[in-house]
Amino acid sequence: MAMTAAALDLCRALVRCQSVTPEDGGALGILEAALKHAGFATQRIRFSEPGTPDIDNLYARIGTGAPFLVFAGHTDVVPAGDAAKWRFDPFAGEVAEGAVWGRGTADMKGGVAAFAAAARAYVAQHRSGKGSIGFLITGDEEGPAINGTRKLLRWAYEKGERFDHCIVGEPTSWHVLGDTLKIGRRGSLNGTLLVEGRQGHAAYPERADNPIPKLMALLDALNAAPLDKGTPRFEPSNLEIVSVDVGNPAFNVIPAQARARFNVRFNDRWTPETLAAEFCGRLDSAGMKFTLSLEPCNAPAFLTTPDSFTKLVTDAVERKTGRRPALSTSGGTSDARFIRAYCPVVEFGGIGATAHMVDEHVAIADIEALTEIYAAILEDYL
Numbered sequence: 001m002a003m004t005a006a007a008l009d010l011c012r013a014l015v016r017c018q019s020v021t022p023e024d025g026g027a028l029g030i031l032e033a034a035l036k037h038a039g040f041a042t043q044r045i046r047f048s049e050p051g052t053p054d055i056d057n058l059y060a061r062i063g064t065g066a067p068f069l070v071f072a073g074h075t076d077v078v079p080a081g082d083a084a085k086w087r088f089d090p091f092a093g094e095v096a097e098g099a100v101w102g103r104g105t106a107d108m109k110g111g112v113a114a115f116a117a118a119a120r121a122y123v124a125q126h127r128s129g130k131g132s133i134g135f136l137i138t139g140d141e142e143g144p145a146i147n148g149t150r151k152l153l154r155w156a157y158e159k160g161e162r163f164d165h166c167i168v169g170e171p172t173s174w175h176v177l178g179d180t181l182k183i184g185r186r187g188s189l190n191g192t193l194l195v196e197g198r199q200g201h202a203a204y205p206e207r208a209d210n211p212i213p214k215l216m217a218l219l220d221a222l223n224a225a226p227l228d229k230g231t232p233r234f235e236p237s238n239l240e241i242v243s244v245d246v247g248n249p250a251f252n253v254i255p256a257q258a259r260a261r262f263n264v265r266f267n268d269r270w271t272p273e274t275l276a277a278e279f280c281g282r283l284d285s286a287g288m289k290f291t292l293s294l295e296p297c298n299a300p301a302f303l304t305t306p307d308s309f310t311k312l313v314t315d316a317v318e319r320k321t322g323r324r325p326a327l328s329t330s331g332g333t334s335d336a337r338f339i340r341a342y343c344p345v346v347e348f349g350g351i352g353a354t355a356h357m358v359d360e361h362v363a364i365a366d367i368e369a370l371t372e373i374y375a376a377i378l379e380d381y382l
């Protein structure tokens with residue numbers, strides 16, 4: 001079967017698996033069979049942790065030499081929501097109007113299918129070339145991401161696996177296929193600010209101590225100036241107050257406590273530690289007592305400095321689409337934040353416009369072109 005037709009078939013087969021995190025629905029088995037059939041050594045690894053569901057993961061490799069290019073992705077999907085709101089059954093992999101429809105077509109069964117089909121085609125012709133091709137596929141990206149890529153990477157490392165480069169197949173394209181390649185991600189940090197007062201009657205404020213005006217002053221101080229103006233490869237960092245909580249149902253009571261929660265998306269000018277110091281400095285300047293708690297950060301900002309590998313990927317995209325992708329660090333966090341500790345990583349895939357939405361779909365032409373791009377990358381790399 002032609003490589004691009006195989007990608008479409010595999011994508012549809014994966015969509016028919018109801019792999020809503022933490023269910024696998026048979027998705028990893030289908031992918032594993034396809035890779036095994038092509039000569040990959042495959043392993044299924046199940047990770048557990050108290051309080052979270054057990055999750056299946058798949059590791060596959062062909063070849064023993066370097067360079068070792070590994071593809072990373074996930075087969076789990078977010079829930080479909082009300083299936084009646086969809087034009088087609090979200091788990092049927094329907095083909096209509098030049099597109100495949102269904103949950104996960106864009107994020108990211110289409111990307112997984114494209115890379116697997118490209119790798120199979122490459123292997124059929126050249127085995128693993130002079131190097132190795134690998135797959136790190138998890139069923140826990142859309143969920144808590146505890147029993148997924150992070151543990152799979154550690155497991156592979158302890159087995160002696162050493163990757164030279166990684167491509168994450170998340171749908172990075174914005175308007176058209178090939179317009180965006182991600183070479184980094186901003187970090188994310190969550191914080192809670194608590195102010196204590198003294199509860200009392202609203203008619204006798206002199207006997208109480210209202211924490212709300214203090215919280216407002218503290219939030220003003222926290223938000224007084226932008227964190228930075230951006231860095232050469234990153235947008236400015238942003239602090240967003242996402243909730244102010246008092247939980248007071250009464251009009252005649254001054255509450256005892258007020259708290260606010262905030263999220264910071266930060267660039268490579270900051271680490272969680274330097275941000276913590278900055279926040280404390282700003283809050284101290286308001287001259288009142290507060291408690292600041294920052295959640296442990298597992299998502300620092302990172303950048304894969306453009307080099308010959310990013311050029312190889314960029315050139316392949318341009319050759320197939322006529323478009324030179326922008327090197328971007330925008331958007332949320334992804335599993336690439338874990339991978340970057342092991343090898344340089346870039347993210348490139350289809351158009352994410354309908355990811356997580358009703359009527360998620362991906363153009364067949366885009367799955368085909370993406371498969372050809374991945375095939376070109378394999379040719380050039382190995």
Ligand SMILES: [Zn+2]
Nearest residue numbers: 107108141170
């Ligand atoms: Zn995804």
